[in-house]
Amino acid sequence: DTGVSQNPRHKITKRGQNVTFRCDPISEHNRLYWYRQTLGQGPEFLTYFQNEAQLEKSRLLSDRFSAERPKGSFSTLEIQRTEQGDSAMYLCASKGTSGGETQYFGPGTRLLVL
Amino acid sequence: GDSVTQMEGPVTLSEEAFLTINCTYTATGYPSLFWYVQYPGEGLQLLLKATKADDKGSNKGFEATYRKETTSFHLEKGSVQVSDSAVYFCARANSGGYQKVTFGTGTKLQVIP
Numbered sequence: 001d002t003g004v005s006q007n008p009r010h011k012i013t014k015r016g017q018n019v020t021f022r023c024d025p026i027s028e029h030n031r032l033y034w035y036r037q038t039l040g041q042g043p044e045f046l047t048y049f050q051n052e053a054q055l056e057k058s059r060l061l062s063d064r065f066s067a068e069r070p071k072g073s074f075s076t077l078e079i080q081r082t083e084q085g086d087s088a089m090y091l092c093a094s095k096g097t098s099g100g101e102t103q104y105f106g107p108g109t110r111l112l113v114l
Numbered sequence: 115g116d117s118v119t120q121m122e123g124p125v126t127l128s129e130e131a132f133l134t135i136n137c138t139y140t141a142t143g144y145p146s147l148f149w150y151v152q153y154p155g156e157g158l159q160l161l162l163k164a165t166k167a168d169d170k171g172s173n174k175g176f177e178a179t180y181r182k183e184t185t186s187f188h189l190e191k192g193s194v195q196v197s198d199s200a201v202y203f204c205a206r207a208n209s210g211g212y213q214k215v216t217f218g219t220g221t222k223l224q225v226i227p
Binding site for chain 1: 118148150156157158159160163203205207212213214215216217218219220
């Protein structure tokens, strides 16, 4: 399968713990996006990478959140000192330089903070 | 800022009924417009898109026309099936810049036999 993959698919953690999610984009895609989706809402943009460079961050991305894409391939999203309000679905999407403006989404990582 | 407004759900229809889900967008720049679908327990899938005014996107019997004069991109299907039950998201992305996608809040569709 050559789609976007995310791991883990589900994560349950206690408040105050750190968690890390991974996204593997479609292999030839140089643009990678992270979104957060809370229950009953549409996804909201968090951050954007072009190759290894993080070019935009949303105000939603507090200091407890950090994202990396060290080699311009996979990306990680880390949340430190998790809070119950961080419970959400975290979605990753990728896009190439061709193919118009279509972003292809992964299945998401569902986080539950107890 | 950029935003998308779509009709609230849930929408409940009988099989073979006609579907319309309304969507309007902010007209900043020259956005591309999308409909994504999320089936229960699955991720977002692109359903259709349109990149300029008067374009019609279509897929799986669904259609939507990019209306610049009314800043709308309403989703329609002539005859829905039970398998169409899902949450539908209208979205926009600027053609330049970082092209992040701005989504509506989603409309849940339930089709009953």
